[in-house]
Amino acid sequence: xxxSSKKKLHALSLxxxxxxxxxxxxxxxxxxxxxxxxxxxxxQISRICKNKEKLLADWCSGTANRERKRKRESKYSGIDxxxxxWYHIARAKxxxxxGPMLLHKAKELADIMGQxxxxxxxxxxxxxxxxxxxxxxxxxxxxxxxxEPPPPGPTSQAQPPLSLKDFSPEDVFxxxxxxxxxxxxxxxxxxxxxxxxxxxxxxxxTEKRRVWVSGLRAAPTCLFGVSGAALPASYHPDxxxxxxxxxxQFDRDMARQGRRVTLLLAARxxxxxxxxxxxxxxxxxxxxxxxxxxxxxxxxxxxxxTHYRHRLLGKLAAVRxxxxxxxxxxxxxxxxVLDALHMAAAAWAKVPPQLxxxxxxxxxxxPCKMSPSPDQASEMPPVPGGLSLEEFSRFVDLEGEExxxxxxxxxxxxxxxxGAGEDGLGPLPTKADALRALGTLRRWLECNGTSPExxxxxxACEEEVERLCGS
Numbered sequence: 001x002x003x004s005s006k007k008k009l010h011a012l013s014l015x016x017x018x019x020x021x022x023x024x025x026x027x028x029x030x031x032x033x034x035x036x037x038x039x040x041x042x043x044q045i046s047r048i049c050k051n052k053e054k055l056l057a058d059w060c061s062g063t064a065n066r067e068r069k070r071k072r073e074s075k076y077s078g079i080d081x082x083x084x085x086w087y088h089i090a091r092a093k094x095x096x097x098x099g100p101m102l103l104h105k106a107k108e109l110a111d112i113m114g115q116x117x118x119x120x121x122x123x124x125x126x127x128x129x130x131x132x133x134x135x136x137x138x139x140x141x142x143x144x145x146x147x148e149p150p151p152p153g154p155t156s157q158a159q160p161p162l163s164l165k166d167f168s169p170e171d172v173f174x175x176x177x178x179x180x181x182x183x184x185x186x187x188x189x190x191x192x193x194x195x196x197x198x199x200x201x202x203x204x205x206t207e208k209r210r211v212w213v214s215g216l217r218a219a220p221t222c223l224f225g226v227s228g229a230a231l232p233a234s235y236h237p238d239x240x241x242x243x244x245x246x247x248x249q250f251d252r253d254m255a256r257q258g259r260r261v262t263l264l265l266a267a268r269x270x271x272x273x274x275x276x277x278x279x280x281x282x283x284x285x286x287x288x289x290x291x292x293x294x295x296x297x298x299x300x301x302x303x304x305x306t307h308y309r310h311r312l313l314g315k316l317a318a319v320r321x322x323x324x325x326x327x328x329x330x331x332x333x334x335x336x337v338l339d340a341l342h343m344a345a346a347a348w349a350k351v352p353p354q355l356x357x358x359x360x361x362x363x364x365x366x367p368c369k370m371s372p373s374p375d376q377a378s379e380m381p382p383v384p385g386g387l388s389l390e391e392f393s394r395f396v397d398l399e400g401e402e403x404x405x406x407x408x409x410x411x412x413x414x415x416x417x418x419g420a421g422e423d424g425l426g427p428l429p430t431k432a433d434a435l436r437a438l439g440t441l442r443r444w445l446e447c448n449g450t451s452p453e454x455x456x457x458x459x460a461c462e463e464e465v466e467r468l469c470g471s
Contacts, residue, residue, distance in 0.1 A: 015257065020048050023037070186395045438462050
């Protein structure tokens with residue numbers, strides 16, 4: 001019987017190390033948490049932090065092999081660097097650089113430097129790996145006098161691919177601009193309560209982009225003092241979705257991951273973005289102009305609204321229990337845009353990947369066949385008490401009964417007055433307030449027969465709050 005087993009060493013590539021640095025900078029995760037996510041040791045994460053500047057320099061240089069897990073320096077580093085410099089000059093002059101030419105030049109440079117060095121095929125292979133030089137390709141650049149560009153017009157733009165099969169399912173994304181009456185009650189809603197929510201996911205459902213919410217002319221007062229980086233969703237104070245800003249962020253994220261993806265877009269949106277420069281890692285793929293094919297399956301959008309409405313009704317019930325005699329409409333008046341951001345992020349997180357993947361297949365938006373989920377209905381939340389299935393279904397589809405024109409007006413007294421005081425729009429909470437709130441919440445959980453699983457989630461929250469208070 002084997003008494004011990006040697007732990008397998010797991011090394012990270014340059015691209016993964018950059019992801020580690022981004023997680024540490026943006027998500028405020030600890031080194032131990034990041035180590036567990038990447039299945040490496042905490043000392044390895046610490047070494048990555050110490051070498052941050054060098055790693056970022058390699059990443060930005062564009063010449064380093066981003067998939068290499070270890071960087072072993074050459075014994076003949078001077079020849080290595082001189083040959084790379086010559087190689088870039090040769091490519092700039094549009095020379096046809098071959099392997100034998102590189103070997104000959106390396107020997108010539110070694111003689112000039114007075115080093116006893118005979119380059120081999122193995123050394124050349126390693127040199128290419130170190131410097132991210134393509135294998136087996138004849139590096140022919142454009143001629144010194146490039147052909148004249150084609151005349152301006154729709155034909156001068158890059159044509160979309162003929163088939164989605166040119167892409168893997170993980171790299172095909174769909175997105176939709178979803179109108180949402182964020183504080184509606186069953187049977188009642190209004191244009192002034194409308195915001196726009198941007199949802200985006202890949203065709204396998206394994207990757208869901210951060211939710212973007214827009215629709216107000218100015219930032220509401222409920223966002224005063226709130227750190228945007230700490231929110232689970234992004235807010236943009238505009239009447240429409242900021243497509244240019246959103247696409248630029250999407251392109252930067254894909255560049256950091258070293259990926260090239262395609263994004264399905266409604267024809268009207270794609271026309272407005274035609275000719276937009278700067279997208280290098282996201283390929284826009286317009287859909288049918290008649291609008292018959294959605295850029296994000298309708299069942300996915302409806303699942304998001306279903307989860308949002310279910311969470312909204314739960315929140316309203318809690319408010320009414322605190323305010324005796326308050327009607328459902330009065331409780332809804334206290335729902336702020338900040339509440340909507342949190343509920344939208346929670347609803348999007350609850351849309352199951354199986355449902356997204358199956359919906360892409362059924363709509364013909366997936367690049368390959370995938371087996372649909374056997375029971376999508378069971379993945380939906382139960383119908384809230386007090387409503388029939390038909391009533392809750394109408395509540396979920398309430399946006400379809402509202403006029404599409406007219407974004408949400410700038411919020412005025414109703415929300416501000418309802419949110420003032422105990423609902424969080426008074427003085428900003430201090431660290432002492434946060435710690436007292438933790439104690440109150442734990443006491444309430446202790447007195448109400450809470451499950452051990454919920455206490456585990458509370459402990460994680462408590463630990464993070466205490467860490468932030470101690471920093």
